[in-house]
Amino acid sequence: MAITIKEPFTKDKFKDLRAGESVLLTGTIYTARDAAHKRITEMIARGEKPPFEIKDSIIYYVGPTPAKPGRPIGSAGPTTSYRMDAYAPELLDLGQLGMIGKGQRSDEVMAAVVRNGAVYFAAIGGAAALMAGCVKEAEVIAFDDLGAEAVRKLYVEDFPVTVVLDPAGGNLYKEGQEAYLASVSE
Amino acid sequence: MREINVDTIKENIARMCIEANHYLDEDLKECMASHLAAEPSEVARNILESIGKNIEIAEEGIFPLCQDTGMACVFMEIGQDVHITGGSLEDAINEGVRQGYTEGYLRKSIVRDPLDRVNTGDNTPAYIHYDIVPGDQVKITVAPKGFGSENMSRIKMFPPSAGEEGVKDFVVETAKLAGANPCPPIVLGVGIGGTFDKAALMAKKALLKPLDKPNESPYYDEMEQELLERINSLGIGPQGFGGRTTALAVNIITAPTHIAGLPVAVNVNCHVSRHKTVVL
Ligand code: SF4
Numbered sequence: 001m002a003i004t005i006k007e008p009f010t011k012d013k014f015k016d017l018r019a020g021e022s023v024l025l026t027g028t029i030y031t032a033r034d035a036a037h038k039r040i041t042e043m044i045a046r047g048e049k050p051p052f053e054i055k056d057s058i059i060y061y062v063g064p065t066p067a068k069p070g071r072p073i074g075s076a077g078p079t080t081s082y083r084m085d086a087y088a089p090e091l092l093d094l095g096q097l098g099m100i101g102k103g104q105r106s107d108e109v110m111a112a113v114v115r116n117g118a119v120y121f122a123a124i125g126g127a128a129a130l131m132a133g134c135v136k137e138a139e140v141i142a143f144d145d146l147g148a149e150a151v152r153k154l155y156v157e158d159f160p161v162t163v164v165l166d167p168a169g170g171n172l173y174k175e176g177q178e179a180y181l182a183s184v185s186e
Numbered sequence: 187m188r189e190i191n192v193d194t195i196k197e198n199i200a201r202m203c204i205e206a207n208h209y210l211d212e213d214l215k216e217c218m219a220s221h222l223a224a225e226p227s228e229v230a231r232n233i234l235e236s237i238g239k240n241i242e243i244a245e246e247g248i249f250p251l252c253q254d255t256g257m258a259c260v261f262m263e264i265g266q267d268v269h270i271t272g273g274s275l276e277d278a279i280n281e282g283v284r285q286g287y288t289e290g291y292l293r294k295s296i297v298r299d300p301l302d303r304v305n306t307g308d309n310t311p312a313y314i315h316y317d318i319v320p321g322d323q324v325k326i327t328v329a330p331k332g333f334g335s336e337n338m339s340r341i342k343m344f345p346p347s348a349g350e351e352g353v354k355d356f357v358v359e360t361a362k363l364a365g366a367n368p369c370p371p372i373v374l375g376v377g378i379g380g381t382f383d384k385a386a387l388m389a390k391k392a393l394l395k396p397l398d399k400p401n402e403s404p405y406y407d408e409m410e411q412e413l414l415e416r417i418n419s420l421g422i423g424p425q426g427f428g429g430r431t432t433a434l435a436v437n438i439i440t441a442p443t444h445i446a447g448l449p450v451a452v453n454v455n456c457h458v459s460r461h462k463t464v465v466l
């Protein structure tokens with residue numbers, strides 16, 4: 001059974017999440033991938049205000065396909081997260097609460113998740129048409145020139161994700177594979 | 187000499203860019219279904235079922251299978267008795283890609299320079315490979331390639347002494363290092379032999395092979411089965427959450443090589459293994 005979490009997203013609501021749990025998120029999340037992360041961290045370094053409040057934010061690593069007329073967004077599945085590893089610890093230290101992507105993270109990101117009580121979720125890579133249906137509103141709020149890589153504010157309903165890295169140091173990629181191998185060797 | 191106008195080629199490429207991004211071939215769907223039936227992990231089965239639902243939604247023609255609608259890889263097999271008329275073939279291919287990606291609301295993922303990284307805005311240029319073959323037909327394959335999986339691909343110039351074991355270990359190691367990154371379950375294209383670049387090209391072409399037909403060589407067919415079995419014993423599973431179904435298939439293409447060399451390339455593809463072909 002999936003755990004439903006509705007906004008406002010807070011550390012308190014995330015603190016007991018554990019690797020492997022299915023979660024349905026409802027609320028506002030922001031999109032950013034490689035180019036947007038670079039610009040956001042550069043803005044912060046220059047003392048400028050980033051396009052959205054980093055504290056308690058959930059950032060979805062996605063570059064959607066263009067929206068067809070009458071639809072908020074096109075297909076919107078996760079991109080590979082390790083490319084954001086260079087930026088994520090800094091943002092987590094500024095209070096970012098959640099990351100949604102796919103794939104392994106660096107030791108630095110894992111440590112920053114635990115240090116800050118944050119969560120790294122995975123969405124199903126390649127199930128982008130399925131996830132598009134959970135995005136009810138989408139608006140470009142920064143870096144329009146980046147096209148698919150622009151920062152979007154999304155309102156999602158029952159957006160399906162799985163906890164990969166949890167505040168207690170759990171790591172689904174490690175534990176899930178070990179558990180599977182143990183189950184078949186019995 | 188048979189004449190084919192570039193406009194015909196352009197229109198077919200535009201159509202195939204859109205179709206490849208919405209409809210997967212039956213062989214892939216059947217392969218997925220048989221892996222689902224053999225998957226012992228419930229978590230893994232749930233993911234494979236979600237992937238199945240995603241395929242159904244994409245078939246409605248509104249949302250592409252994946253948001254990474256890929257770099258347009260175009261393979262042209264041009265009969266030597268064909269005369270292509272009406273303008274530049276390369277321009278026509280790129281115009282087809284431009285039209286398909288614009289009119290099909292597909293993502294524009296190409297930057298004009300690998301280091302200045304300015305998006306070209308229309309997903310061109312395509313990666314184009316030409317082969318001249320006997321006959322008077324033109325066979326066009328459009329294979330949009332996602333880079334989450336492309337980035338996990340590897341090539342190695344082995345010494346001949348590495349032999350069969352060296353090659354097999356390298357393929358399995360590639361799947362292991364890729365882990366959850368290329369959206370498993372994956373499809374692997376393996377190129378063995380040739381030169382450095384030929385090995386990589388064979389690996390990419392191996393991804394275009396049907397998944398429901400055995401390799402023409404019994405020796406390499408057995409190797410494909412063994413590799414699939416070894417990769418599916420790693421425990422990575424769909425999305426890396428643990429399970430049997432790490433790979434759906436391994437396809438191998440080989441070529442003669444030099445007495446001093448044993449090139450091996452592994453091109454990693456995801457479960458969204460897209461390609462459409464037309465023969466004109
Ligand atoms: S690796 Fe494949 S399924 Fe995953 S995001 Fe890229 S194109 Fe989509």
